[in-house]
Every structure is written in C-alpha cells, then in structure tokens.
Amino acid sequence: xxxxxxxxxxxxxxxxxxxxxxxxxxxxxxxxxxxxxxxxxxxxxxxxxxxxxxxxxxxxxxxxxxxxxxxxxxxxxxxxxxxxxxxxxxxxxxxxxxxxxxxxxxxxxxxxxxxxxxxxxxxxxxxxxxxxxxxxxxxxxxxxxxxxxxxxxxxxxxxxxxxxxxxxxxxxxxxxxxxxxxxxxxxxxxxxxxxxxxxxxxxxxxxxxxxxxxxxxxxxxxxxxxxxxxxxxxxxxxxxxxxxxxxxxxxxxxxxxxxxxxxxxxxxxxxxxxxxxxxxxxxxxxxxxxxxxxxxxxxxxxxxxxxxxxxxxxxxxxxxxxxxxxxxxxxxxxxxxxxxxxxxxxxxxxxxxxxx
Amino acid sequence: xxxxxxxxxxxxxxxxxxxxxxxxxxxxxxxxxxxxxxxxxxxxxxxxxxxxxxxxxxxxxxxxxxxxxxxxxxxxxxxxxxxxxxxxxxxxxxxxxxxxxxxxxxxxxxxxxxxxxxxxxxxxxxxxxxxxxxxxxxxxxxxxxxxxxxxxxxxxxxxxxxxxxxxxxxxxxxxxxxxxxxxxxxxxxxxxxxxxxxxxxxxxxxxxxxxxxxxxxxxxxxxxxxxxxxxxxxxxxxxxxxxxxxxxxxxxxxxxxxxxxxxxxxxxxxxxxxxxxxxxxxxxxxxxxxxxxxxxxxxxxxxxxxxxxxxxxxxxxxxxxxxxxxxxxxxxxxxxxxxxxxxxxxxxxxxxxxxx
Numbered sequence: 219x220x221x222x223x224x225x226x227x228x229x230x231x232x233x234x235x236x237x238x239x240x241x242x243x244x245x246x247x248x249x250x251x252x253x254x255x256x257x258x259x260x261x262x263x264x265x266x267x268x269x270x271x272x273x274x275x276x277x278x279x280x281x282x283x284x285x286x287x288x289x290x291x292x293x294x295x296x297x298x299x300x301x302x303x304x305x306x307x308x309x310x311x312x313x314x315x316x317x318x319x320x321x322x323x324x325x326x327x328x329x330x331x332x333x334x335x336x337x338x339x340x341x342x343x344x345x346x347x348x349x350x351x352x353x354x355x356x357x358x359x360x361x362x363x364x365x366x367x368x369x370x371x372x373x374x375x376x377x378x379x380x381x382x383x384x385x386x387x388x389x390x391x392x393x394x395x396x397x398x399x400x401x402x403x404x405x406x407x408x409x410x411x412x413x414x415x416x417x418x419x420x421x422x423x424x425x426x427x428x429x430x431x432x433x434x435x436x437x438x439x440x441x442x443x444x445x446x447x448x449x450x451x452x453x454x455x456x457x458x459x460x461x462x463x464x465x466x467x468x469x470x471x472x473x474x475x476x477x478x479x480x481x482x483x484x485x486x487x488x489x490x491x492x493x494x495x496x497x498x499x500x501x502x503x504x505x506x507x508x509x510x511x512x513x514x515x516x517x518x519x520x521x522x523x524x525x526x527x528x529x530x531x532x533x534x535x536x537x538x539x540x541x542x543x544x545x546x547x548x549x550x551x552x553x554x555x556x557x558x559x560x561x562x563x564x565x566x567x568x569x570x571x572x573x574x
Numbered sequence: 575x576x577x578x579x580x581x582x583x584x585x586x587x588x589x590x591x592x593x594x595x596x597x598x599x600x601x602x603x604x605x606x607x608x609x610x611x612x613x614x615x616x617x618x619x620x621x622x623x624x625x626x627x628x629x630x631x632x633x634x635x636x637x638x639x640x641x642x643x644x645x646x647x648x649x650x651x652x653x654x655x656x657x658x659x660x661x662x663x664x665x666x667x668x669x670x671x672x673x674x675x676x677x678x679x680x681x682x683x684x685x686x687x688x689x690x691x692x693x694x695x696x697x698x699x700x701x702x703x704x705x706x707x708x709x710x711x712x713x714x715x716x717x718x719x720x721x722x723x724x725x726x727x728x729x730x731x732x733x734x735x736x737x738x739x740x741x742x743x744x745x746x747x748x749x750x751x752x753x754x755x756x757x758x759x760x761x762x763x764x765x766x767x768x769x770x771x772x773x774x775x776x777x778x779x780x781x782x783x784x785x786x787x788x789x790x791x792x793x794x795x796x797x798x799x800x801x802x803x804x805x806x807x808x809x810x811x812x813x814x815x816x817x818x819x820x821x822x823x824x825x826x827x828x829x830x831x832x833x834x835x836x837x838x839x840x841x842x843x844x845x846x847x848x849x850x851x852x853x854x855x856x857x858x859x860x861x862x863x864x865x866x867x868x869x870x871x872x873x874x875x876x877x878x879x880x881x882x883x884x885x886x887x888x889x890x891x892x893x894x895x896x897x898x899x900x901x902x903x904x905x906x907x908x909x910x911x912x913x914x915x916x917x918x919x920x921x922x923x924x925x926x927x928x929x930x
Contacts, residue, residue, distance in 0.1 A: 242723075243722075243723045244633070244721050244722035244723040245720070245721040245723070247633060251632060269632070271629040271630060271631050271632075272629070272630055272631075272632055273627040273628070273629055273630075274627060274628055274629075274630050275627050275628075276603075276607060276625070276627075276628055276733050276735050277600070277603060277712075277735060277737075280636070280637065280642075280769075281636065281642055281714060281716050281769065282642070282644055282712070282714060282769055282772070283769055283772035283773050283776075284640045284642060284768070284769030284770035284771070284772060284773040284774075285773040285776070286636075286637055286638070286640060286773070288638055318777065319774075319777050320773045320774070320776060320777060321773070321776035321777040321779075321780050354722075356633075356638070356722050358637060358638060360637050361773075364601070365598075365600050365601040366599075366600035366710075366712050366735075366737065367598075367599045367600040367601070368772050368805075368806050369776070370776045370780065377632050379632050379633060379722075381633075381722065396761075398761055399761040399762070400759040400760055400761035400762045401759075401762070402759055402762070403756040403757075403758055403759035403762065403795035404756055404795050404796070405752075405754055405755040405756035405795055406755070406756045406757070406758070406759065406774060406795065407770075407773075407774045412640070412770060412773065412774065413636075413637065413638055413639055413640030413769075413770060413773075414640035414763075414768060414769060414770010414771065414773060414774065415640070415770065416638070416639035416640060416724050417639050417640040417641040417642070417676045417677075417717075417763075417768065417769075417770060418640075418675075418676070418762060418763045418768065418770065420639075420641070420676060420677035420725070420726045421674065421675050421676060421677040423677075424677050424726065439759035439760050439761055439762065439795065439796075440760070440795075440796045449724075450724050
C-alpha cells in the first residue's frame, strides 16, 4: 500500500459477470480506475476509485478543442502469478511528449508508476496468464477547464482505465496505401498520441473498409510516395530476407512495439533497415515476388500480419510463409513480455507485489 | 412552443448574477442548453434542459479518439427586441461537413433550427442590443459510445450552449508567420471545425505568445511559402487598395465571416482577390510600403486588426490608417448582423418569436 494514493475499493467486484473467453477489445473495464487532477499548476493527490462515469461541464475544453492524449500499455501475468509491464517508462515518456505538443502539463513519474502498480495489484484477478492474455491499460489525459475560448486548459484529469484483452485482430488484414487522404503534416502532431489524430483517420478508413480493407497505410502528405504508418500500428515490410520500416519523424508515432521489434529482429540475426520506404519499391517487390511479408506492430495488436495491399486500384496478395518473421517475432515478443522467455534487453518491468 | 423539443426550464434564472459589462469570452453560460442524442442510427427527440454537467463514461470515444466537431454562431438583438442570427444555414451545412469528415452522423435540419429558435426565445434576456453585444452560440457534437477500440462511435450528443459576448479580441494583435510548425495537411481535416485541429495549434501558439505574438498565421505544411489561416480566423491582406485572401481548400476553413466579407467588400467597390497569397509578396509589400492592412476574420472576433507580423525573425509594423478597410467592413457587417443596416444579401435570419 502506498501513501501517495488514496484508494477507495468497490464493495463487490463485477469480475464474475465477465466471460474471459469472449472479450471484445476495449469494451469491458475492471473494477477500479486511477484519477489524478491538475489545477493551479500542479497535480493533486491521485486516487483510485471505483470505475464509473465522470461529470463534465459541457464547455469543458476537451469537447471543443481536443486537448486529449493517451497511451496504450499491457500488463501480463506469468504462471507464478507475477505481474509484468513492458517498457512502461517508454509510455511514461511518450505521454509527456504528446502532452507537451498539445500544450498540456507533464505528469509526475512517481504518480504514474505508483498508480499503475497499485491498480495492477488491486486488479490482479483480471490478468490471466498465457501469451495471448493481457490487461490492456489506457492512461489518458483530458482538458477539463470550463469555457470555450480557444486556449490551453488550466485543468486536466489524468485517468487510467484497464480492460482485459485477448488477441486484437482476427482474420486476415488487407490494407490500402493512401493516395488521397493524409494522416499528418510536417510540423504537425502526427508523432503524438493525440486524440484528434484518430478521429481524422476514421472517415478514410471507413471508405477503405467498404472496399474490403481493414486498415489504411498512410503515406506522406506531400507526395504520397513514402509509406509511413497505419494509424494504430507501425508497418514493417519484408523484402527478400530484409526487414524494412520507416524512421520516426514528427509525422510518425515512435511505437514501442516497433522499436522493440527492430532490436529483437536484429538480435535474431535478421537484417533490419530503418529508412524511408517508397511505395514504388514495395509495389515493385510485390510484382517481382521479393515482397514476402508485411505486418503492423502496435501494443494492442502486437503484430498484425497483412495478407495483401492495394495501391491506386492495383491489388497485390502476399504469399503465405511457413517461417514468417511476423509470427516468429510475435511469439518471441509475447513470450518475453509474459516472462516466458529471456529478457536480455531489460524490457520487462515486474510489478511489485503489495497489499492494497 | 414547438412539439419537436421537450423543454425543461430552470426554477430561477442566474442572469442577475452576471455583469454584462465585464464578460470574458466564452466563460459565462446561459440558463439552458439544447441536447440531442444519437443512437441506433438516428437522432432522438431533442431536449432543452437546464445548463449543467453531463455524465460521461471514462471510456467515451471523444476522450480517446477526438471525435468532436463544433460551430461558432452569434445571435443579435435590435432595438425593437427582435432576435437575429447570421447565415445560420451556413453553420448547419458546415457542421455536417465537419461531421462527415470525422465519420460522424449528419444532424437534422429541423432539430437544428427548432433547437436554436426555441433556445433563443428562452434566453432572450441574455441577448443585449448594440453592435458589440451578442449571444455566442456553440453547437457541438461529441462521441459518447463507451469503449477504447479505435473506430467511429455509434453514439453521439449534439449540444448547443450559449454565452453572452462582447468584443473578442482586445488590444493590438501581432502575428507570427509559421515557418516550422503546421496546422494541417493536404488530404487532412484542416477544413473541418474538428476539435483536434485546435489542440494541435496551442503549443506553437504558446511559443509565439512568449515572443509577443497573439496568433500564428499558418502557412502550407509543404513549403511554408503560402499564407493560409490563423486557426481561429481567416486572414485578409490589403496591398495598395486591393484586398487579398487565400482560397479555401481541404486545409483551410470555409469561414462564414470570410466569405461574407469578400461579398461585402466587393459590394463596397473594393477590389478583392481570392488566390494563394505568398509569404514573400506580403514581406515585399511590407518592405516597400504597399502593405496597408492585415486582419483576421471569424465569428468570435468578427474582424481583428493585425498591427504587425514577424517572419523568420524579421519584424514588420503596419501603418495606422484613418480609413481602414477592416474597421469599415466590421462596422458594416456588425450593423447588418444586428439589423442596423440594409441586408441586400439575405443573410439575416429573424428568429420567430414564440412563447416557450
């Protein structure tokens, strides 16, 4: 038990109502949530309270000016009941980078870690062991000051909610390479996990879905000649035995799964190139048979294999491989995350056990 | 009284607590608000209820994915107590265009007009006569479905809140021409009044404020060579006796004040050119003395005269003119809006008087 956080527990857990074999991603939440308020230039004492509605003034700035950032993280349980997070410091650093770009205050590191550790001890029963099971953690910050003048809020809420999760994507994923719509501009907020970046993608993604594509792979807004990211995932391409992915920039999210996969692949002896990836070279590789794989990488999906893509009405199917990098790296990474494989990188974070 | 809307009035108005001579923009709201909910593919019967907090699940999609759009409108009262809106159909069409781009449902025209008309009759005492007084109207739509999967919400709230307003900007406005940060990308959502567009501007605007500039004039993200808009205002430049403003695009908001000013200026015999405006030509005009005026145009500010600008550390002051276009057009437009000048354009909309 920590002194930094005030904990109010639910009278009765709702866990017995949940069918853990039929979880739809991000729709069922655990019993508690972490809440910390910012006012007068400082974060106040955080609380863990029963999960439930929050009361917001209709003029709250988040509704009008979109000051909202978030993170996606996961907690895992090994067969001995120990709980782990994966590189949580990366999420902590990134949410503060996102906040900075949206003129929002940085969160306190102690509160972030104490909050997560306390919450995870409290919700331990919601974390099931097994590589495909996890507790999805959603820290987010919203602007709560009342008033519709277009300026940064002076009040915020930092909240963490938790949703038990299984695998995120099911079925085969086909993608469309963007050649008209864009996700972000140079000098914009594309690198941030800003709420508005997601709403902006929904319409073009819905158009793509109507044509049979689950995701759009965004290209640079200036020329549409370079492949960037898929909006909820970074993207990797295997050409021959080489793995390619775009460098991060102010348009591309610095994905934690992305950078972990780069290191993991290198440690497995895979040749990885981080450099601008041209649409034309991927199309050419698909045409001459050297494009062997494409996959998305992100916290929710971990790795999402892509079975085909379309660029300007030209459709390409990818081969089915026996020894796909994607499947191999996913197995390796999820095992590492859940304490079922060695962690030479020091990425695993063991949640200290405590009585809450 | 209309049958389409259920009205629940406050027991007692809070209007006597309000000092109408000291209003800070968008911070004081009237007694009532309009609320309409979308569910199962349809807008439900709207309600007018006492202004107050709304209850939101922490997983509501607006907090995570920024599905939120808004409008800014004003109501005016003439000396006979008649209430007017200015081109409200334009706001109706634009909020639906914004919604479409964010994969949100279009609102019903009847509900929009019946809602505004009923609300304005109810809040008539909050609208003070006089060119500088108005009731600022803020229709907005937010995604209310619970759940953190990144897809469009199936539930929304359309809300209208009202804030009595005086002049928006005070003092002299200096602006910075953007040469690093950007507001929007080709193929993006810059033309929409999407909440996320505003949060994205706060940080660069705060940096500009620290250097003594109240606003940033955004340039195109690709080259930073063309002047676009100021984020909460469109921008006009007077070079010699010619008025210049950028054409709308998928990066630039189709401002109602902007397009009204274009027509109004033409009707006054001013030569108006709507075409891409180069940074270099404005800098050159400032250097050779032909740049006579710059002003922003938007609903909140109407016209906001700009007294100077800086581009890449070169600072320029604008002359003070006796017969400025900005002041003249503002006087003309606000008089027209408040029924103190002829309206050959048919822009004024008289709110039908009703007993609520």
